[in-house]
Amino acid sequence: MIALKFGVADLARTRFVISPFDHLMAGSARLGVHQGSGSRSERWWRDVRRNVPHRAVRFLEVVNASPIGVPDFMVADLDAVRRQLTDELDALLSVPQQAVEEGVAGFGSGPDVPTALARLCEDGSRGLREVSDGAWALFRACLAPDWPDIRRALEADIAVRARTAARSGIGEMLDSLHPNAVWRDEGVLECTLGDLEGSFDLGGRGLELRPNYFVQRSIGLLAGPDRQSLLLHPIAAPFAAPAAKPAARTPAADGLAAVLGPARARVLRAVAGSDCSTTELARRLGVTPPSASAHAAALRTAGLIATRREGRQVRHTLTEVGHDLLLDNPPPLPPA
Secondary structure (H helix, E strand, O other), rough: OOEEEEOOHHHOOOEEEOHHHHHHHHHHOOOOOOEEOOHHHHHHHHHHHOOHHHEEEEEEEEOOOOOOOHHHOOOOOOOOEEEEEHHHHEEEEEEEOHHHHHHHOOOHHHHOOOOHHHHHHOHHHHHHHHHHHHHHHHHHHHHOOHHHHHHHHHHHHHHHHHHHHHHHOOHHHHHEEEEEEEEOOOOOOEOOOOOOOOOEOOOOOOEEEEEEEOOOOOOOOOOOOOOOOOEEEOOHHHHHOOOOOOOOOOOOOOHHHHOOOHHHHHHHHHHHHHOOHHHHHHHHHHOOOOHHHHHHHHHHEEEOEEEEEEOOOOEEOOHHHHHHHHHHHHOOOOOO
């Protein structure tokens, strides 16, 4: 049992975080290697494995290299609560070589180190780039169609737990996360993690709570002196049932186009690529500048993009509302 010791500052800084990269790893973790996943992960993997791109091989090898888990550097330490996969992959690419070697050292030495992890030490930044590229390809091909539904289930779970904290206190909420996480009134969260024993003072940094749709059988803990500690936990049963899926995965409908219309959906996605002027936007879309300007004005009125003047030009950029709408409505997959 690991005892996490909370101070007043830790309770104040405890927060929920939704991580797309965590879900990509948990969904890809095979039951024969990792015991924390469950039937939802297995069902999802059966549905998507025929769509797994070859580029994802190295990412899958790292995730399933050891039953201990993945190296700490694979788990991003970011300030943002609403994270994009691109933010987490950028954090992975910025990991220094020394941190890679220290993370892999926790899995043994010499011939005892799993081959996929040893190669990360040997390949340096190129290895991290291949893992990152593989993760992105796997997300786009396999997880993106399901991510809006999964994220809604996560947010519903967080809302219920937030109400528990408001009604009965943070301790009661922490105690409700999982049977293997027990809150003690002296300000300690006791986490049962196999045979691990010890205690850890959160040091005023608080605890990051990461609900995970694919994790069902246990909890996961990452605690360290140089980062905010995190606890991976399953979502509550009422939100566990996935939406019914057809046996064969067909290209998903474009939810964004259904809301905005196809033309303005294209405009919003074009602006999301990078800030642009009206002329640049027209060029990206293959339309006239007046047409691009009219669409941009409509999206600006809806609060999905913002426009600022730079000299004789105006430049369009995505707002947080627009970002969230795109996150919930990824582009549909092309026909197989």
